[in-house]
Amino acid sequence: MKNETVASGLPAPRGRTRSVSALLVGAVLVYGLLEAMIVPALPLIQGGIGATQAEAGWIISAMALVGAVATPVVSRLADIRDRRRVFLGVLAVVFVGIATAGLASSVLVFAIGQGLQGAGVGLVPLAVGIVRDTEPPERLRRTNGLFVGGLAVANATGVLLAGPLLSALPYQWLYWTALIVLVPLLAFAVAVMPSYPPSVRGRVDSAGAALLGLGVVALLLAITFAASTGWASAPVLGLGAAAIVALAGFVLVERRVADPLVDLRLGGSAVLIVHVTAFAAGVSSAVLMIAVPRIAAAPAATGYGLGSTAVATGLIMFPLGVLGAISAPLTGRLERLVGSRMVMVLSGTLLLAAGLIMVSGRSSAFVLAVGAGLVGVAIGTGLTQGVNIIALTLPADRVASVTGLAYVLRAVGNAVGAQLAATVMALDLLPGTQLPTWNAITWVFLGAGAVGALVAAVSFRLPARLTAAH
Numbered sequence: 001m002k003n004e005t006v007a008s009g010l011p012a013p014r015g016r017t018r019s020v021s022a023l024l025v026g027a028v029l030v031y032g033l034l035e036a037m038i039v040p041a042l043p044l045i046q047g048g049i050g051a052t053q054a055e056a057g058w059i060i061s062a063m064a065l066v067g068a069v070a071t072p073v074v075s076r077l078a079d080i081r082d083r084r085r086v087f088l089g090v091l092a093v094v095f096v097g098i099a100t101a102g103l104a105s106s107v108l109v110f111a112i113g114q115g116l117q118g119a120g121v122g123l124v125p126l127a128v129g130i131v132r133d134t135e136p137p138e139r140l141r142r143t144n145g146l147f148v149g150g151l152a153v154a155n156a157t158g159v160l161l162a163g164p165l166l167s168a169l170p171y172q173w174l175y176w177t178a179l180i181v182l183v184p185l186l187a188f189a190v191a192v193m194p195s196y197p198p199s200v201r202g203r204v205d206s207a208g209a210a211l212l213g214l215g216v217v218a219l220l221l222a223i224t225f226a227a228s229t230g231w232a233s234a235p236v237l238g239l240g241a242a243a244i245v246a247l248a249g250f251v252l253v254e255r256r257v258a259d260p261l262v263d264l265r266l267g268g269s270a271v272l273i274v275h276v277t278a279f280a281a282g283v284s285s286a287v288l289m290i291a292v293p294r295i296a297a298a299p300a301a302t303g304y305g306l307g308s309t310a311v312a313t314g315l316i317m318f319p320l321g322v323l324g325a326i327s328a329p330l331t332g333r334l335e336r337l338v339g340s341r342m343v344m345v346l347s348g349t350l351l352l353a354a355g356l357i358m359v360s361g362r363s364s365a366f367v368l369a370v371g372a373g374l375v376g377v378a379i380g381t382g383l384t385q386g387v388n389i390i391a392l393t394l395p396a397d398r399v400a401s402v403t404g405l406a407y408v409l410r411a412v413g414n415a416v417g418a419q420l421a422a423t424v425m426a427l428d429l430l431p432g433t434q435l436p437t438w439n440a441i442t443w444v445f446l447g448a449g450a451v452g453a454l455v456a457a458v459s460f461r462l463p464a465r466l467t468a469a470h
Helices: 012-037 042-049 053-080 083-102 106-134 135-170 170-191 205-229 234-256 270-299 311-337 340-359 365-391 396-427 438-459
Strands: none
Touching: 012 083, 012 106, 012 135, 012 170, 053 083, 053 106, 053 170, 053 205, 053 234, 053 311, 083 106, 083 170, 083 205, 083 270, 083 311, 106 365, 106 396, 135 170, 135 205, 135 311, 205 396, 234 340, 270 311, 270 340, 270 365, 270 396, 311 340, 311 365, 340 365, 365 438, 396 438
């Protein structure tokens, strides 16, 4: 089985296609669950490896930083090399990273393990590229929805599952559980996944990869330092300048080289809108992750707080993952009803509506849950439709790399949204406390709604219907 070959761009036999799709969705789910369960375990991990508070933050950031650098490279390799080998290679690296982190007894070893796991961020664009090779357009839309929705529900349920697991077992069992699932998944991949030779051979643009990696990492580090040193501090300004120079250099290089890491000339305004939507999805989800726990944990004396536990906070946020998981696979059907343009407009409109609704969520867990659910639907449909636009309109040898850039921009949006939300709330505190005023929280929600309005406005430039590339 493992030596069979599927020609790039041609559908595979139906039974094999279903097995490969199930494998890809399973890999995305396992990675998403592990990524989400690490956050509640951070205090236990910090004690287990003897990390300071500052070191604890950096070792968790290692996964995101490595992922930001690795994703474009993994995505490009998926376009120009056998995707079976790339997929198995990524799973193997993630396996080593999980085992290293689970066995670690020092900060350095744990950080190395977390960093190796960062390669798994490229699993979604890699999976999208494989599906583009094997499935007809209608099934491709649904499978892409399963990737986006599966990742959403994994992130939501991971936080809820971590609590019971950590209350009964040491934190290392988060990693052992992931390995117990990953071993048969790797065996299944070796058995059922055929070879996917690329339609076009090429090389990885090392200069572009270095500039993009440097720019994204510098930007994320600048945002991280802003929390402790301030926006006008020398480290933040220096890193920000480095990010601008590196990213500008990346754009210049990609427009001039014959074989770019990400071909910025492809797709025109449609691909640009997809990337704006991915960035907006990161911003909106980050705003929720910062603002809702503050509201839920704040005492009722603040005039808006719920005085709830972390469990209640998880329940308020749960609709974000559940409704995102439900709506994402249904995006293809929605597109047939209203067209690709209106799906993206609807996504932005829902983000705007969620921001406005949550402004009225003062002391109301139900209203906050409704807003979280609307954000889930918006992200589920918007990201899935964005992936569909890339997969159906670009050449097969560029699908994974362009999708990978979208996921990097989502991560950047997440970091930007989290830091901006935290900064706005820190500027207006209740007297004698470290708690934000409701006015500050209102501006945070309105900002998230404004990002949705931007997505809706620019989406009107999309064509009414997708035209599949040949």
